[in-house]
Amino acid sequence: MSAYKEEIHAACMKTLDRFMTALNEYDAQKMDATMHFPHLRLADGKFKVYEAAGQNPMDLFSRLKEEDDWRYSRWDRRELIQFNERKAHYSLNYIRYRSDDSVIGIYESLYVLTLQNGKWGIQARSSFGP
Secondary structure, three states: OOHHHHHHHHHHHHHHHHHHHHHHOOOHHHHHOOEEEEEEEEEOOEEEEEOOOOOOOOHHHHHHHHHHOEEEEEEEEEEEEEEOOOEEEEEEEEEEEEOOOOEEEEEEEEEEEEEEOOEEEEEEEEEOOO
16 A cells, blocks of 8 residues: 555544544534535435534434444444545445344445545445445
């Protein structure tokens, strides 16, 4: 991996780590801090655009807690598949876990991260999970 690619990959991985930490803390503001807006999300057959911070619907996680006993999620695989100096595409998957640490599901996804004002952030997500 070239030094240039390693630098981009390291910055994006930190962003993805912060996103997952915020998600597991159920902290919408911290999640927003890892995103760029407008933010696009395609999941469960629905396409959503979050125009600004504060629009990330946390009701999804409330529903997951109630219906599936969701407790936390964790990255399983993250692969940088395409990049340039301002955009990176990641093929990844994450695992959702119940409070007893049993697996709810493993979900394949594609995340697009962009560099804006010197900061890498998640611009778009497409997931096969709800």
